Amino acid sequence: MKKTVLIFIFFLLFVQQLYSKKIIELKSGERITCEIISEESEVMTVISDTFGEMKINRADIKLITELDERTGYKYDDPNHCSLLFMPSAETNPKGTWYISDYELFYMNVGYSPTDNLHVSTGFLFPIIPEMITEGPLSFGFKYRTFSDPYKMNMSIMGTYNTVLEESDTGLITYGTAFNYYLNPKSTFNFYIGGLTSTETKGSESIFSFSLGLTHRTSESSKLIIEYLNGGIFDEIETKGVMLFGLRFFGEKISADLAAIKFFDITGSDIWLLIPLISLTYHF
Secondary structure: OHHHHHHHHHHHHHHHHHOOEEEEEEOOOOEEEEEEEEEOOOEEEEEEOOOEEEEEEHHHEEEEEEOOHHHHOOOOOOOOOEOOOOEOOOOOOOOOEEEEEEOOOEEEEEEEEEOOEEEEEEEEOOOOOHHHHOOEEEEEEEEEEEEEOOOEEEEEEEEEEEEHHHOOOOEEEEEEEEEEEEEOOEEEEEEEEEEEEOOOOOOOOEEEEEEEEEEEEEOOEEEEEEEEEEHHHHHHOEEEEEEEEEEEEOOOEEEEEEEEEEEEOOOOOOOOEEEEEEEEEEO
16 A cells, blocks of 8 residues: 555656646747746746747746646547546536447447436447346446536446346445546546445445546557555455556547556565456547
C-alpha cells in the first residue's frame, strides 16, 4: 500500500508540472504561448513556443491565463466514460451507443438517452448459444449527478448480474464515482462502491474502492494507472491490484493495452503481470 501511495503522489506531481504552459496577453494585443521559468517583481522570464527564452515586463502584461491544450486536438477520448477497469464519473453524449470487448470474450453494449444517463448490458461473446443462457449477464446504469465540464464530475451507478438459467439469484453492485481535472491533460479519479446479493436482500455488502490517474500523452494516446482494493479481493489474498496501461484512440474507436499487478499479501510482491486488452467503438 505504501508503494502505491508513493506512485500516485509522484504521478500527481509529475502531471501538475509537466504541462504548466500559459497564454500571456500583452497590452499591445499580442498573445504569447509560453512556460514561465522565473518571476521577479518587474520582469518574467518565459520560454515561448515561437521565440524561445525571453523576458517580459510585467507592466506590458494585460492578462495571464492557463493554456487549455485540448483546443489543439481534433477529438477527445471517445471512451472517456471509463478507465481500464474502474468507471469514470463521465457519461457519453445523448443519443450515442458504444460496444466494448474485453479480452475478446466479454461484451458490453450501452446507450445514452440523455447527456447525463447511460444504460448498458454485458454478456459473453456468443460463440455458441449456450454462452448467452449459461454465461453471466448484466444490466447497468450510470447517472451523472454533477458536472462542470473539464473540471469535475460526479456520478452514481449500479448493475444487476445474473445467469439466465439461475435468474432467481443475482449480484448487485452500486457505487459513486468522482473525477477531477488536474490540468487540461490529466485527471484524478475515485470510486467507492459495494457488492451485495439478492439472496441477502442487501443486508450484507462487500465494499471496495479504486483510485485512478489519466494523462493524455499525445493527440491519440493516454496513459492510465489504477489501484483497486477492498473486500472483493479478500478471497484471493491480495493487498490490492494495480493496472498500468495505454489507450490509443481515434474519433470513434479506442483500444486499451494494459497489465495487471497483484500485490501479494505475504509481502513478497512478485511482479507477475497479466495482460489486459479491450476495444471500444462509439457511434
